[in-house]
Amino acid sequence: MGVPVSQMWTVASYVLGKKLRGVKRYPLVLMLEPLFRCNLACAGCGKIQYPVDILRRHLTPEQCFKAVDECGAPMISIPGGEPLLHPQIGEIVEGLVARKKYVYLCTNAILLEKHIHQFKPSKYLSFSIHLDGPKEEHDFAVCREGVYDIAIQAIKTAVAKGFRVTTNTTVYNNANPDSMREMFDNMMGLGVEGMMISPGYQYEKAPSQDLFLHRNQTTNLFKRIVGNAKRSWRFNLSPLFVEFLKGNWDLECTPWGMPAYNLFGWQRPCYLLNEGYCETFQELLDTTDWSRYGRASGNPKCADCMVHCGYEATAVADTFGSLKAFSQVVKLTLLGAAREKLPPDEPGPENTSGSDEERIRKVQLPVLSS
Ligand code: SF4
Ligand code: SF4
Known part of the structure; x- marks a missing residue:
């Protein structure tokens, strides 16, 4: 099972409609963060460092x-x-499905089996399960043993109940390409619809700063992770974004394409950077100096960023923006990507975080669970 045709049609007609009307900036995916609290404390997370009184709050359905x-x-x-x-x-999910929005509910899956009765299978709803690699790598990334096994059991349950299930994977500089490829095989075997994969962003607040990738490291690593991809793998990514991650296609960030809304309002300029908030989406569009963001801007905070939320919307818009891009996407879809000459293994950076035990202790943060 892949992405429903109705979803592809909705997205294509939406983007084409905007292009035909000459709309320069439009949102493709809303990143709706109803709360910041979590029952994990991952080393690369930039979202859970708020004071406890903020972590306790959440957005209402309204x-x-x-x-x-x-x-x-x-x-x-x-x-x-x-x-x-x-x-x-x-x-919240029921209200979004009633609005015929295609919803990706991102979860670390610890509570999925307990709460799955709250949801109904629908073409509009997909669970997006956080998985940063096979068992050992994932448990290391989320700083807790046993989470991978819980996630796998939750995927099996959700697939068996008829839900759409995808995965989302953040790649850090300690990723092992062979392990990632093994995970892709495993996910396809479990009936996962598609896999989303993205480099991590170097959050200033993330506890482990030595995990993040620089731009040339990203393209080298992604060549080895998704280069010469098996035909059986299905990615929940546009083909141009995958080529971008491998360094084979140039894209510029369009942060308005995946705007973020949370407890504080519309976050400027994107899901990753926090340079203030707006009360309305229109205010965000109209009052943000977009020329200050993206690689071409020279903004050092954007220099190494190749994250999904900055570039996937660009990839989709570009697909319908030129014959060259469109024909490349058709070629990639029908024939697959050209064989990659894979870069040699790069030695990983020195682990400056101490032993696994020390590292896990280091990232213990105020966490609330239910
Ligand atoms: S699962 Fe990990 S990365 Fe996701 S919000 Fe929780 S702590 Fe952050
Ligand atoms: S390049 Fe990355 S950090 Fe900069 S605006 Fe775009 S998404 Fe945000």
Whole structure:
């Protein structure tokens, strides 16, 4: 099972409609963060470092619906924090599905089996399960043993109940390409619909700063992870974004394509950077100096960023923006990517974080669970 044709058609007609009307900036996916609290404390996380009183708060369903209606994006991603800790997450998802939005509910899956009764299988709903590699790598990335096994069991349960299930994987500089490729095989074997994979962003607040990739490291690593991809692998990514990650296609960031709404309002300029908030989406569009962001701007905070939320919307827009890009996507879809000459193994950076035990202790943060 792949992405439903109705979703592809909705996205294609939405983007083409914007292009035909000459709309320069439009949202493709709303990143709706209903809360920041989580039941994990991953080393690369930049979202859970808020004071406890903020971690305890969450958006109401009405606030979520208002943001969704205001923004108008056809797809909604619900990251966090851990959305399943939200007491009204079932009501929020139901309201979004009723609006015919394609929803990706991101979860570390610890609570998925417990809460799955709150959801109904629908072509509009996909669980997006956080998996940063096979067992050992994933448990290391999330700083807790046993989480991989829980996630796998939750994937099996959700697939068996007829839900759409995808995975989302953040790649850090300690990723082992062979392990990642093994994980792709495993996910396809479990009936996962598609896999989303992205480099991590160097959050200033993330506890482990030595995990992040520089741009040339990203392209070398992704060549080895997704280069010469098996035909059986299905990625929940546009083909141009995959080529971009491998360094074979140039894209510029369009941060308005995946705007972020959370407890504080519309985050400027993107899901990753926090340079203030706006009360309305229109205010975000109209008052942000977009020339200050993206690689071409020279902004050092953007120099190494190749993250999905900055570039996937660009890849989709570019697909319908030129014959060259469109024909490349058709070629990639029908024939697959050309064989890559893989770069040699690079020695990983020295682990400056101490032993695994020390590292896990180092990233223990205030965490709330239910
Ligand atoms: S699962 Fe990990 S990365 Fe995701 S919000 Fe929780 S702590 Fe952060
Ligand atoms: S390049 Fe990355 S950090 Fe900079 S605006 Fe785009 S998404 Fe945000």
